[in-house]
Amino acid sequence: MAKALMIQGAGSNVGKSMLVAGLCRAALRRGLTVRPFKPQNMSNNAAVTADGGEIGRAQALQALACGCAPLTDMNPVLLKPETDLGAQVVVQGRRVATLRARDYAAMKPRLLAAVLESFTRLKAGADLVIVEGAGSPAEINLRAGDIANMGFAEASGTPVVLVGDIDRGGVIAQIVGTRVVLAEADAARISGVMVNKFRGDPSLFDEGMAEIVRRTGWPSFGLVPWFAQAHRLPAEDALDIGSTRGGPLKIAVPLLSRIANFDDLDPLKLEPSVSVEMVPPGRALPGDATAIILPGSKSTAGDLAFLRAQGWDVDIAAHLRRGGHVLGICGGYQMLGRVIRDPGGIEGPPGDMPGLGLLDVETVMHPKKRLAQVRGRHLASGAALTGYEIHIGDTQGPDLSRPWLEIGGRAEGAMSADGRVSGAYLHGIFASDAFRAAWIAGLGGQAGTLAYSAEIDATLDRLAAHLETHCDVAGLLALAR
Template structure:
């Protein structure tokens, strides 16, 4: 079997590529077609551990769920995890191979393309359809040379392209026409149509613009997708702090937005919980009073720890603890709570060592081999135990007496640490709040004793179905199936 590929590109970042690919994967899966998602190159600090023990962008794991299959490293062969404004850790087929600055990576893309085509060929041999997600915009003139993320890939594998644009941002017709104009003739011919995303209002008022667009470009508008309120799906990278305030919430949680914050999807369940008011606090904002402060994961732990100190977080946390507040550190945040963080080989930046906050009796050393695991374990707090699922993505190896009071048991080993009074917790596990029983126990520890039940995994499944319903209703699926050489029933 050789599967056919269809690529979704966007006029901008966050135009709707990720959600459209997820929606198409769920629609095809519903139709009984073996389908897989694929993103040649992703730049994101939200990542997931795959079934084959590697690391990919979290969005591709979500798309795999939409397709009804387990995620593998071939679904995102190149993942870039920024560790500075000009450089990133380069992960190839699930494994970190180097830290490269932008210029060095630009030269490396010739090599990276081999891995991209290798992974795509494997998926094509296994699945009837491959729905491919581009990155950013195909019209970035400065990035066109050696492109592996958009039209460079589409030309290499000879696949059709759909271009999606976000009307909610404004200027949708300029975005679509301008993007098409900046493509080469062969790339323009590859574009099979447009999708307009996040529309709200009277579609009749949009119709004249759609007809003009089709006349101007000789490309069909394949559909206008509505703005879906409350679509609870994992964010690819950007933090969305635009949720409604919850002034009557029973539990207040604060999370500092670190310059290199990673896997902030850890907090999705808390953001959605009706009794929890979670605030992401940026560098220029004063952190408000809270019941619980969570230090999140970080791609550059020592640099982000220094950032917290510069912006007054040490004094804030000391005052928070003095008045009875609680603190939880996840992954890099756990390392910050210990005595020291050593990076002698410069894994995340300049070699050196930094003093931690010192509230847990652990010390951490960063090692070249990253720990990547999906795990099932048992959370223990206040004499109660409950099961949980999560995943580990970390270069740090922690040691010290604090580990004698672990937070989680995973088979025959243990994870995390607890202070003597149980007011400060640390763990390497991401996804800590996604298991309903673990969420309930942690909320009780934080002070919410009558927490309403919440199952974020069930919400995610419902959101994927809602998305697929919208795609089925508003997209010309007959044409889309034709692009994939599939019959539309």
């Protein structure tokens, strides 16, 4: 049975996911069979697993760092926010309910059994499991029934390392304050601390680290400098979505309120000939864009209303009058149609919502979710591609007679008669180098020599080397039990 170590944060977005990925790759390079685990995650950036379920994108990246396929047991509870008050609850890869926050809090203690079941299965096939917490154990108002941080650590007997983020400021208070508010039994589960995202001369923080150690009694395992290549790895948190300034081919992406699976855009951001501009609320879509991509959404109807409220529908119409192109992916594809029908009230009150009317199709929402990893080709170029489907709803209409993809021998996607508006349900297709080059060429651009999957793998190696240089990796792995 594997040993385990848990990385918790003194706050949200302190870099836990990245540190776990780096430690996983460092352990793999030591010859260990290592697996990632996150008991509970909240993210609309999900991945489809080899066993046909869904988990948070960070755990899929961590699985890659471990040199293994992603599995549902790596993230047994996934929360996918649909509104400010409610979220879809996915347990061991499958949707079980959509609940308001208070109702989920009541359900949470019953999920511990599923969490421990998944954890036990992972441990049975590994030497080491590296666990990522969620949010912060300092949120002691959530301690009762907790399955994400100290509740899991207590139930599983897993030692904890606490990480603070110096980049946002106040890291001494983050870590020392966590020590102050934790119950003694929980504080005793913490075996050490790390400080992440440091910029500048590390010797300037020697006294600060010494104060943390003195005031908490927890040993330090390192001060980790900012990893400059972090942007090359898929991000899970929408807070981390950024624009890139590359070449002259500009792609504009409206930052929807419930944007999902936004790592679809990551390969384009690494292309030297491409600039990807993520357009926040309150700003118009740029008039000089070559193409607009409508990304996935966890709440298609809600985000369609949000898009209209920003005036982006007017911007899209003007973009097309100028001869631009529009691509819709999954929820963005559904928005491009004439109407979205939701007779069962799956995404909100039952009823119909007019779409943008740019494709002659309509979508009917239904409760069954499609989850599948797929292989196919781009019909115009013949380029091979891989991707995944993760959606509810069925789309039909005349424009499906102009598919632009083929998946497993079946047509996929729809296209307008002039070829400038297209949509499909497939995520992840830009990671396929030949397809990405063909799509860029179709916009009049030219792709570089980027081998995307190889670049991600090489960046994980560089991340592991970064941690080996700046923190006590051997000491951290020795804490596992």
